[in-house]
Amino acid sequence: MDAPVWNIMVATCPSRTSLAKIANKWTAMIVIALSKGSLRFGEIREEVDGISGKVLADTLRDLERDGIVERTAYNQMPPRVEYELTALGRSLREPLTALGRWAEEHISEVLDARDAYDERPGTRVLP
Amino acid sequence: MDAPVWNIMVATCPSRTSLAKIANKWTAMIVIALSKGSLRFGEIREEVDGISGKVLADTLRDLERDGIVERTAYNQMPPRVEYELTALGRSLREPLTALGRWAEEHISEVLDARDAYDERPGTRVLP
DNA sequence: CCGGATCCGATTCGATACTG
DNA sequence: CAGTATCGAATCGGATCCGG
Numbered sequence: 001m002d003a004p005v006w007n008i009m010v011a012t013c014p015s016r017t018s019l020a021k022i023a024n025k026w027t028a029m030i031v032i033a034l035s036k037g038s039l040r041f042g043e044i045r046e047e048v049d050g051i052s053g054k055v056l057a058d059t060l061r062d063l064e065r066d067g068i069v070e071r072t073a074y075n076q077m078p079p080r081v082e083y084e085l086t087a088l089g090r091s092l093r094e095p096l097t098a099l100g101r102w103a104e105e106h107i108s109e110v111l112d113a114r115d116a117y118d119e120r121p122g123t124r125v126l127p
Numbered sequence: 128m129d130a131p132v133w134n135i136m137v138a139t140c141p142s143r144t145s146l147a148k149i150a151n152k153w154t155a156m157i158v159i160a161l162s163k164g165s166l167r168f169g170e171i172r173e174e175v176d177g178i179s180g181k182v183l184a185d186t187l188r189d190l191e192r193d194g195i196v197e198r199t200a201y202n203q204m205p206p207r208v209e210y211e212l213t214a215l216g217r218s219l220r221e222p223l224t225a226l227g228r229w230a231e232e233h234i235s236e237v238l239d240a241r242d243a244y245d246e247r248p249g250t251r252v253l254p
Numbered sequence: 255c256c257g258g259a260t261c262c263g264a265t266t267c268g269a270t271a272c273t274g
Numbered sequence: 275c276a277g278t279a280t281c282g283a284a285t286c287g288g289a290t291c292c293g294g
Contacts (some may be wrong), residue, residue, distance in 0.1 A: 181287065
C-alpha cells in the first residue's frame with residue numbers, strides 16, 4: 001500500500017533515467033520552443049538553431065514516448081506533422097524555462113569566472 | 128553601451144554552451160548533492176550513486192571553471208579536497224532541484240505513457 | 255588510501271544522401 | 275516536408291593505474 005519512493009540519487013531508480021532525459025540541452029530547447037503552442041517539425045527546427053534533423057526526430061520520439069509531447073500526423077502531401085506539449089509536458093515548462101533563463105542571465109558571470117580560472121596560476125592549496 | 132542580448136536558441140551564443148553544461152544529469156545531481164553544504168570528493172561520489180571517478184572529476188573541474196563550485200585542497204596525507212557551491216552555484220540550486228523533483232514526482236506518469244506508447248499499434252494519423 | 259589522470263571501448267552526434 | 279539510413283567524428287563513461 002506504500003507509494004514507492006523515487007530517488008534520482010539511486011542509480012537504478014527509474015526517476016534517474018527520466019532525469020537523464022530531461023536534463024539535456026535539446027530537450028530543454030524543444031520544450032521551450034513548444035511552450036508557445038503547437039509547432040510543425042520544420043518550425044521547431046528553425047526555432048532550435050543548429051539542431052540536426054536526426055537529433056530532432058530522435059528527441060521528439062523520446063519525448064512522445066514519455067508522454068511529454070503529442071504528435072499529430074496529417075495525411076497530406078507534402079507531409080504535415082504537428083507537435084504539441086501534453087499536460088505532463090506543460091508541467092515541465094517552468095523548470096526548463098527557468099534553466100534556460102539561468103543560462104542567459106548568468107552567462108556573463110560564467111564567462112568572467114572562466115577567464116579568471118584560465119589565467120590563474122595554480123590551484124589554491126591550504127595546509 | 129547596449130547590454131548584449133543572450134539567447135540560448137542561437138547556436139553560437141555563449142549562453143547556449145552554458146545551457147549545454149547545466150542541462151546535464153551529472154551536473155544536476157552534483158549541484159543538488161552540494162546543496163546541503165561542502166562535501167569531499169568521496170562524499171559526493173557516495174551521494175551521486177553510480178558516478179565514476181573520471182566523470183565526477185571532469186564535471187567538478189568544469190563547474191569550478193564556470194564559477195559554480197569552489198574547490199579547496201588541503202595539503203594532507205591522505206589527500207583531502209572539499210567542494211562547495213559558490214554564490215553563483217547557489218543560484219542554480221533552485222532550477223536544478225526543481226528538475227530533480229519533477230523527475231521524481233512525475234515518473235509514474237512517464238512510465239504509464241511509455242507503456243501506452245510501446246503497446247500502441249501505430250501512430251495516430253489524421254486525414 | 256584518496257583524488258584524479260590515463261587509456262580505451264561504447265554511445266551519441268551530426269552531415270550527407272535518400273524515400274514516401 | 276518529415277522523416278530514415280549510413281557512417282566518420284566527437285563525446286561519454288568505466289576500468290585501471292599513479293603520485294603523494
